[in-house]
Every structure is written in C-alpha cells, then in structure tokens.
Amino acid sequence: MDNGGTLHLNGLFPNELGDWLEEQGQARYRGQQIFQWIHRHTTQDFSEMTNLPIALQNKLQEEFKAPLPLSLVTARVSKDGTEKYLFVLEDGATIETVLIPEAHRQTLCVSSQVGCAMNCSFCATGKSGYVRNLSAGEIVAQVLWVEHRLREEGLTLSNVVYMGMGEPLANYEAVVRSIRLLNDAQGLNLGARRITISTCGLVPQIRSLAKERIQVGLAISLHAVTDQSRSEVMPVNKRYPIAELLAAADDYAADTGRRVSFEYALIAGFNDDLHTAVKLKELLKNRLCHVNLIPINPVGTEQRPPEERIRDFARVLEDSGIQVSIRKERGTDIEAACGQLRQSMLEE
Numbered sequence: 001m002d003n004g005g006t007l008h009l010n011g012l013f014p015n016e017l018g019d020w021l022e023e024q025g026q027a028r029y030r031g032q033q034i035f036q037w038i039h040r041h042t043t044q045d046f047s048e049m050t051n052l053p054i055a056l057q058n059k060l061q062e063e064f065k066a067p068l069p070l071s072l073v074t075a076r077v078s079k080d081g082t083e084k085y086l087f088v089l090e091d092g093a094t095i096e097t098v099l100i101p102e103a104h105r106q107t108l109c110v111s112s113q114v115g116c117a118m119n120c121s122f123c124a125t126g127k128s129g130y131v132r133n134l135s136a137g138e139i140v141a142q143v144l145w146v147e148h149r150l151r152e153e154g155l156t157l158s159n160v161v162y163m164g165m166g167e168p169l170a171n172y173e174a175v176v177r178s179i180r181l182l183n184d185a186q187g188l189n190l191g192a193r194r195i196t197i198s199t200c201g202l203v204p205q206i207r208s209l210a211k212e213r214i215q216v217g218l219a220i221s222l223h224a225v226t227d228q229s230r231s232e233v234m235p236v237n238k239r240y241p242i243a244e245l246l247a248a249a250d251d252y253a254a255d256t257g258r259r260v261s262f263e264y265a266l267i268a269g270f271n272d273d274l275h276t277a278v279k280l281k282e283l284l285k286n287r288l289c290h291v292n293l294i295p296i297n298p299v300g301t302e303q304r305p306p307e308e309r310i311r312d313f314a315r316v317l318e319d320s321g322i323q324v325s326i327r328k329e330r331g332t333d334i335e336a337a338c339g340q341l342r343q344s345m346l347e348e
C-alpha cells in the first residue's frame with residue numbers, strides 16, 4: 001500500500017485506513033477519524049485520539065508504535081532563524097528537513113530519499129550516495145512533525161518544497177502520493193500551488209507529472225548552459241540533455257499553466273561569467289519561466305562568487321525581461337546546504 005511495501009499509518013488515505021480497520025474487525029468510519037487526527041490535528045500520540053475507543057488506541061500503539069514513522073535526533077537553529085532537523089526513521093536511516101521562517105511565510109524543505117543517486121558534484125547528499133526511497137508516509141511525516149511544532153507557537157506552514165535530500169522524481173509514486181496526502185481536504189489541506197518539486201531534470205517523470213493534474217510548482221536545476229559543462233557537474237545531463245529538458249519544461253508550463261522555475265547555482269569560476277549569463281538569457285528568452293540564482297553554499301572546493309558578480313549576472317537576465325531572484329544565503333552556520341548536517345553526524 002505504501003512505497004517499498006512499507007505500511008506507514010500516515011501514508012494511508014481514509015478509505016485505505018478503513019480497509020485496514022475492517023480487516024481488524026473495526027468500524028470502517030474510524031479510518032476518517034484517524035486520518036483527521038494525524039493530518040488535520042497533527043496528533044503525535046494515539047492516546048490523544050479521544051474519539052477512538054481505548055482498545056483501538058492500544059491496537060494502533062501495538063501495530064504502529066507512533067502516528068509518525070520518524071523521530072528527532074537533533075535540531076540546529078541558525079542566526080538567521082533557519083532551523084534544520086535531523087530525523088531518524090524506523091530502520092535507523094537519517095534524513096534532513098529544513099524550516100525557513102520569513103516574516104509572512106514558513107517554508108519547509110523536505111527530503112524524498114535517503115541519500116541520492118544523481119551524484120551532482122556540488123552536493124553533499126550526492127557525495128554520500130543513495131540508500132533508499134522514502135515512503136509517502138515518511139515524506140508527509142516531516143511536514144506533520146514541523147507543523148505540529150509551529151502550531152505550538154501559533155504559526156502554520158505556508159509552503160512545502162521538495163528540495164531536501166534526494167531526487168523527488170526518482171521516487172515518483174511516493175512523492176505524488178505524498179502531495180495528494182498533503183492536499184487532502186480532510187487533512188492538512190495544503191494547496192498544490194503552495195508545493196514545489198525540485199528536479200535535476202528527469203524528463204520522462206516531468207512529462208508524467210504534468211499529466212497528474214495536481215498543479216504543483218516545478219523547479220528545474222539547470223546550473224550550466226552547455227551540455228558539456230552541465231554534464232560535468234550533473235551526470236543526469238548525459239541522459240537528458242538541455243534541449244530535451246527545456247522542451248519538457250515548456251510542455252509542463254503549457255499543460256499546467258504554471259511558470260517553471262530554473263535554479264542556477266552560481267559557482268565561482270565555473271558558471272558565473274557574463275558570457276555565460278548571455279547564453280543563459282538566450283536559452284530562456286520567450287519561455288514562461290523564472291530564474292532563481294543560488295550563490296552556492298561552499299561544499300568541497302567550489303566557492304561562492306563575489307556579490308558584485310552575482311548582481312551583474314542577474315542584471316543580464318533582467319535586462320532581457322526574464323524574471324530573476326537571488327536566493328538569500330540561509331543557515332550557512334548550521335550546515336544548511338542539502339546533506340551537510342547528516343554527513344557531519346555520520347562522520348561524528
């Protein structure tokens with residue numbers, strides 16, 4: 001029922017919970033109640049599900065141990081307010097989740113895999129290799145855990161981005177299921193427009209996602225303007241070169257009516273010169289898109305370009321009418337770059 005054959009209670013929809021309850025000789029409608037406790041009320045303890053009979057609370061406790069299949073190992077808070085959580089899953093694997101608080105919104109960056117097989121050269125997760133896919137329940141649990149914590153402060157999550165560890169579209173079924181769970185009107189009811197999936201560029205899955213009719217935002221990591229240089233930092237480009245990727249992005253925008261965002265990590269001396277900015281402008285002009293420039297959090301030998309260079313690069317794109325934003329540096333003091341905290345804990 002859930003990804004990888006693992007049944008996680010919070011990865012099931014009300015009707016599936018109803019099926020399981022019926023098998024246990026329980027009333028089917030309790031499935032809806034359990035779903036609402038977990039997803040709408042973010043309850044983390046079966047004993048708080050007060051409209052369930054005590055016997056059923058005990059049964060759930062016996063079978064599943066907890067409503068969410070993860071627990072916190074450590075949390076770090078940056079000077080700028082960014083919070084990074086390291087969670088341990090039931091099999092002992094660890095994942096990272098990052099909360100980015102701003103004045104009027106709370107954005108959560110979730111992981112979709114333990115590790116990642118895509119091997120992008122600038123990424124700490126890529127360097128540590130692939131372990132396994134997360135189940136839909138494990139993805140949603142990150143959101144529910146943080147939402148529960150925020151509510152204690154009178155806040156609520158406004159956006160969820162699939163930009164943490166892993167390539168979301170390489171774990172397609174669980175990711176789509178997790179989005180539908182977050183969307184569910186009986187649960188968190190988080191609008192698909194508040195959800196963004198970030199991909200390194202898996203073309204067939206981008207095309208499938210467009211057909212799901214769930215209208216999530218799509219962010220594509222581009223990072224280079226020629227196939228040769230992109231393949232150097234992102235091996236996925238050898239399978240799906242830039243022209244194919246841009247064609248899939250165009251179709252996604254046409255099918256969903258949503259502007260695609262291109263992520264461009266600025267790496268000093270690699271892709272930050274103005275000649276490259278002009279090439280990027282030529283690649284993207286006349287496309288329904290937005291460019292997000294991300295001055296890189298240093299990992300290994302790659303360095304962040306100076307501020308002036310970042311501004312000049314942005315100006316080349318803006319002058320030709322392309323919408324550009326420059327991502328603010330967040331959480332560098334707490335190893336907020338994807339995979340860094342997990343890596344340093346593994347080393348410890």
Ligand code: SF4
Nearest residue numbers: 116118120123126166
């Ligand atoms: S950047 Fe994303 S796709 Fe690339 S290795 Fe890191 S987690 Fe995987």
